[in-house]
Amino acid sequence: xxxxxxxxxxxxxxxxxxxxxxxxxxxxxxxxxxxxxxxxxxxxxxxxxxxxxxxxxxxxxxxxxxxxxxxxxxxxxxxxxxxxxxxxxxxxxxxxxxxxxxxxxxxxxxxxxxxxxxxxxxxxxxxxxxxxxxxxxxxxxxxxxxxxxxxxxxxxxxxxxxxxxxxxxxxxxxxxxxxxxxxxxxxxxxxxxxxxxxxxxxxxxxxxxxxxxxxxxxxxxxxxxxxxxxxxxxxxxxxxxxxxxxxxxxxxxxxxxxxxxxxxxxxxxxxxxxxxxxxxxxxxxxxxxxxxxxxxxxxxxxxxxxxxxxxxxxxxxxxxxxxxxxxxxxxxxxxxxxxxxxxxxxxxxxxxxxxxxxxxxxxxxxxxxxxxxxxxxxxxxxxxxxxxxxxxxxxxxxxxxxxxxxxxxxxxxxxxxxxxxxxxxxxxxxxxxxxxxxxxxxxxxxxx
Numbered sequence: 001x002x003x004x005x006x007x008x009x010x011x012x013x014x015x016x017x018x019x020x021x022x023x024x025x026x027x028x029x030x031x032x033x034x035x036x037x038x039x040x041x042x043x044x045x046x047x048x049x050x051x052x053x054x055x056x057x058x059x060x061x062x063x064x065x066x067x068x069x070x071x072x073x074x075x076x077x078x079x080x081x082x083x084x085x086x087x088x089x090x091x092x093x094x095x096x097x098x099x100x101x102x103x104x105x106x107x108x109x110x111x112x113x114x115x116x117x118x119x120x121x122x123x124x125x126x127x128x129x130x131x132x133x134x135x136x137x138x139x140x141x142x143x144x145x146x147x148x149x150x151x152x153x154x155x156x157x158x159x160x161x162x163x164x165x166x167x168x169x170x171x172x173x174x175x176x177x178x179x180x181x182x183x184x185x186x187x188x189x190x191x192x193x194x195x196x197x198x199x200x201x202x203x204x205x206x207x208x209x210x211x212x213x214x215x216x217x218x219x220x221x222x223x224x225x226x227x228x229x230x231x232x233x234x235x236x237x238x239x240x241x242x243x244x245x246x247x248x249x250x251x252x253x254x255x256x257x258x259x260x261x262x263x264x265x266x267x268x269x270x271x272x273x274x275x276x277x278x279x280x281x282x283x284x285x286x287x288x289x290x291x292x293x294x295x296x297x298x299x300x301x302x303x304x305x306x307x308x309x310x311x312x313x314x315x316x317x318x319x320x321x322x323x324x325x326x327x328x329x330x331x332x333x334x335x336x337x338x339x340x341x342x343x344x345x346x347x348x349x350x351x352x353x354x355x356x357x358x359x360x361x362x363x364x365x366x367x368x369x370x371x372x373x374x375x376x377x378x379x380x381x382x383x384x385x386x387x388x389x390x391x392x393x394x395x396x397x398x399x400x401x402x403x404x405x406x407x408x409x410x411x412x413x414x415x416x417x418x419x420x421x422x423x424x425x426x427x428x429x430x431x432x433x434x435x436x437x438x439x440x441x442x443x444x445x446x447x448x
Contacts, residue, residue, distance in 0.1 A: 022442035043132030062093030103156035161218035237267035275303035293320035335365035
């Protein structure tokens with residue numbers, strides 16, 4: 001090889017790789033992070049749920065939408081699962097907590113489950129007309145766990161070892177604010193009210209926040225807090241359901257699911273919170289051995305500050321169960337809160353469901369130093385997406401997925417997709433509150 005050509009090739013290899021332009025899956029859509037799965041892959045298509053703001057088309061305001069993206073061809077199809085009846089109803093649906101959770105049933109049909117953010121007792125369910133096809137859906141069914149319930153969130157799982165029983169974990173049975181559950185034994189067509197999964201024996205109406213994960217066979221894992229971080233100096237706990245029982249990480253029985261966990265502290269504590277280290281769970285998955293690994297944020301130096309001050313120093317942490325104990329450590333600076341009314345809202349951290357050594361974060365700070373990220377494009381501080389990779393779970397190497405942006409990049413998610421490729425999606429735009437946001441759903445499909 002000629003010396004000049006060699007030097008040119010070497011120089012090119014040392015240049016930073018230009019980030020690919022993300023695909024715009026939905027030009028208007030937002031989501032919260034306590035509904036799973038918000039994004040699934042079915043029959044070669046990405047199926048994406050979101051809530052529209054009506055930014056450019058007021059008729060879409062509050063619409064609950066599902067997008068089907070053909071991975072091979074790039075064809076997009078958007079379907080409206082639900083739209084408000086009148087202006088008041090549209091205002092209630094314009095809330096990022098109302099995003100649907102998807103589940104593939106035994107027949108291959110997709111099931112979408114969603115609810116408003118607490119003002120009513122109704123859980124809505126729609127079934128795709130054809131297996132693996134999210135472009136057409138049957139009319140909505142409504143399930144009422146109890147007349148006095150005030151529900152939100154949905155997290156759906158099917159257990160093959162329980163004859164295909166489907167569990168939906170939601171919040172708010174009997175207006176309790178507590179993690180609750182319901183079941184279906186006929187592939188999601190009819191439902192039965194279960195009970196409360198985690199009790200909180202307190203005069204104050206604490207609401208544990210829970211992320212769920214399942215092996216699809218006989219186990220559902222829960223990673224959770226005692227309450228909302230503005231109300232409680234949260235720790236992080238783990239428990240799992242198996243064979244009718246709720247168990248600690250080591251398998252010790254806590255209680256039956258029907259009875260519910262007596263108190264949050266009965267689970268296995270992963271991280272001890274406190275006035276200057278208040279935690280909030282972000283993501284949970286299982287490794288190839290069925291062992292859980294999770295990620296969460298912690299607001300630092302919060303003691304004595306008034307609610308709504310906007311946390312200025314958040315950190316991301318990662319923990320994994322090694323079969324005997326939880327291995328837990330800080331992985332990155334998470335930056336500031338997104339807006340003052342929710343001083344614990346971060347850009348979020350998400351895990352690769354098939355590779356515990358890869359994760360993604362949204363932060364407006366340098367992941368290693370904590371220095372503010374100032375965009376060269378507009379001189380403003382923005383949240384950017386970073387990929388973190390580790391070999392030993394002690395040191396993480398960071399690569400920018402986005403940089404020098406003119407909009408914020410928030411709430412990444414990696415859907416389950418075993419194989420040689422990985423899909424990464426996030427929200428791009430501006431968030432003022434959970435009922436006032438201008439986002440589009442974007443993402444990349446990349447090799448592992």
